[in-house]
Amino acid sequence: MKEKLEALKAEALEKLQAVTDPQMLNELRVKYLGKKGELTEVLRGMGGLSAEERPVIGQVANLVRSAIEEVIGTKQELFQQQETQNRLNAEKVDVTLQGRGLPQGGIHPLSRVIQEIEDIFIGMGYQVAEGPEVETDYYNFEALNLPKNHPARDMQDSFYITEDILMRTQTSPVQIRTMQAMNGETPVKVICPGKVFRRDDDDATHSFQFHQIEGLVIGRNIRMSDLKGTLQQFMKEMFGPSAGIRLRPSFFPFTEPSVEVDVSCFKCGGEGCRLCKQSGWLEILGAGMVHPNVLRMGGYDPEIYSGFAFGMGAERIAMLKYGIDDIRYFYTNDMGFVKQFKGI
Numbered sequence: 001m002k003e004k005l006e007a008l009k010a011e012a013l014e015k016l017q018a019v020t021d022p023q024m025l026n027e028l029r030v031k032y033l034g035k036k037g038e039l040t041e042v043l044r045g046m047g048g049l050s051a052e053e054r055p056v057i058g059q060v061a062n063l064v065r066s067a068i069e070e071v072i073g074t075k076q077e078l079f080q081q082q083e084t085q086n087r088l089n090a091e092k093v094d095v096t097l098q099g100r101g102l103p104q105g106g107i108h109p110l111s112r113v114i115q116e117i118e119d120i121f122i123g124m125g126y127q128v129a130e131g132p133e134v135e136t137d138y139y140n141f142e143a144l145n146l147p148k149n150h151p152a153r154d155m156q157d158s159f160y161i162t163e164d165i166l167m168r169t170q171t172s173p174v175q176i177r178t179m180q181a182m183n184g185e186t187p188v189k190v191i192c193p194g195k196v197f198r199r200d201d202d203d204a205t206h207s208f209q210f211h212q213i214e215g216l217v218i219g220r221n222i223r224m225s226d227l228k229g230t231l232q233q234f235m236k237e238m239f240g241p242s243a244g245i246r247l248r249p250s251f252f253p254f255t256e257p258s259v260e261v262d263v264s265c266f267k268c269g270g271e272g273c274r275l276c277k278q279s280g281w282l283e284i285l286g287a288g289m290v291h292p293n294v295l296r297m298g299g300y301d302p303e304i305y306s307g308f309a310f311g312m313g314a315e316r317i318a319m320l321k322y323g324i325d326d327i328r329y330f331y332t333n334d335m336g337f338v339k340q341f342k343g344i
């Protein structure tokens with residue numbers, strides 16, 4: 001029996017040496033070590049051996065088994081390495097290949113204008129403040145000197161959510177929120193950009209949703225001349241050094257006196273053209289000295305403190321600046337429109 005086992009081992013090892021692929025290897029494994037394999041077959045005959053012979057043969061059989069297993073293991077590892085190598089060869093990456101270009105993006109003209117305005121005012125020492133788009137009637141109207149049933153509420157048709165909550169119609173509520181947050185400290189110097197909502201029918205110059213940028217300054221001895229100088233400086237930085245401004249009397253419930261501010265037409269320099277409708281001036285913003293009631297509601301004594309505020313529409317400025325003739329272009333995500341602003 002011992003000879004049989006040795007012969008089996010010799011035969012198996014020889015055949016295994018010649019194996020060239022994993023499938024053949026598996027077949028030989030089954031042939032020799034499988035349940036119905038040849039080694040198992042030989043071991044079955046052990047029942048007929050004497051008690052002395054059995055452990056001796058058993059030991060030989062184990063040695064044969066482990067010798068065969070070892071060769072199979074080595075071969076298996078070799079095949080695995082070969083396979084990995086083949087896969088690596090096949091998947092070679094050509095690092096010199098030209099990459100796929102990413103399309104160049106651009107900043108939306110509205111965001112660009114808002115950023116530009118923010119930058120100008122930050123340069124003058126202002127901070128940027130934001131507030132909620134869903135507001136209470138108190139912040140949007142009442143604290144801005146617009147009590148319930150005040151006729152001036154009609155100037156801004158509103159989307160009400162409940163009787164007391166609405167989509168803000170202006171960024172002016174941020175004035176009150178900022179004043180309250182400042183707790184009576186001065187100077188207050190903020191600009192507040194943001195979305196506002198009004199019940200307007202959309203057309204080329206109206207949208208139910210647009211953007212305002214509000215400015216507020218409060219301190220001691222803040223005068224109308226400070227407002228004028230600030231706006232003059234802003235317009236020069238925004239529209240060029242030759243930009244001039246003019247103030248026209250106007251009305252806002254939260255400022256007194258109130259003005260409408262025009263900038264000299266940057267296209268014709270004031271001569272009169274299609275953009276300025278031959279007037280030489282472009283209407284840009286509303287402004288005024290903060291009303292004493294508003295100061296009081298924000299926690300500032302109007303006997304000691306004064307301030308100015310102004311508000312402008314981002315869409316209008318972007319339309320003038322880039323010659324856009326329909327406000328709806330800003331919101332429709334027409335790629336043809338948006339792409340014109342890439343890289344500027």
Ligand code: PHE
Nearest residue numbers: 170172252286287309310311
């Ligand atoms: N909130 C005003 C509007 O929407 C604009 C404005 C702001 C006017 C601040 C004066 C001062 O019409």
